[in-house]
Amino acid sequence: MAKEKQATSSDVLRLENQLCFRLYAASKEVVRRYRPHLEPLGLTYTQYITMMALWEEESLSMKELGARLDLESSTLTPLVKKLETAGLVTRQRSTEDERSTVVGLTQAGRDLHDKALSVPACMADDLAIDTSLGLQLIDDLDELLQQLRTDNQDR
Amino acid sequence: MAKEKQATSSDVLRLENQLCFRLYAASKEVVRRYRPHLEPLGLTYTQYITMMALWEEESLSMKELGARLDLESSTLTPLVKKLETAGLVTRQRSTEDERSTVVGLTQAGRDLHDKALSVPACMADDLAIDTSLGLQLIDDLDELLQQLRTDNQDR
DNA sequence: AACGATTATATCGCACGCGATTTATTTTGG
């Protein structure tokens, strides 16, 4: 392997693998760290981001939820049903388009918002990520996601 | 900590502000993009990175594999058993420490390496990530992972 | 040597996550 600065073709090929694996590892690690903070709320990470979307909008269709969370209906349907069973959300067919299912918050779901307010601060403490690194990663991940989604269209 | 722009409590909860969500979304998207390239090999992404580790080392214990891939034995055991069923790897108890299970490559597993060589190039084409963005993300994710793992120790 | 602690895997239960398919509803083109 070349030791100097020069990038060989195998370096370039390896880049994709390395980037993917690091994303995969970092994502799993951060979600793992969420678990203890979310457990008192009775939520998993995916349920938590679903509730976050609803705390912002109060009510969203399954399609809108899927677009925001980047999840398929096959993932979302059972997940939202669990939240419904837990008494946090309601599910009902839209009156204007009966193909659409609208998910809304119950009072218990709204109430959970207050308890959830402490989660980001706890996570910030727990992760103890350097702030400038965090901000830079957010920017770069946004750019990555945008690049991934724009060239999604020619597939 | 204090910025000129004060963050409100609801800003803190906002989906778009969360590093974690971006990692989660980016990781899923990249793994999704791998799928069509790995399907001809009969591998999932997790199976692929497992085989990559073995193509590098020829033989690894379950513990070593878990450390490399950042996976628990509860994930790894069934996964490696599937690779064994597919005829790609062997599993046997270590003779020197019978607690340890050693995973090795079969000839079919070694042969698969050649077919897999084209995958990173296909992914590089497919993702079409800006090189400097990719390199920067790798560096930043490395730093993130290191920070996560060092303060893991006081938990 | 003995036995409690540690270590390496394996097992179990639960929750994603998605492609493929199905069902119900709306939209559209002739």
Added chain:
DNA sequence: CCAAAATAAATCGCGTGCGATATAATCGTT
């Protein structure tokens, strides 16, 4: 106006992913 295409959810099957626990082997201490 109506059948075909498109759309929105739901369902199914399979493969992770992990915490909790179980099991077996080794280590450490006396």
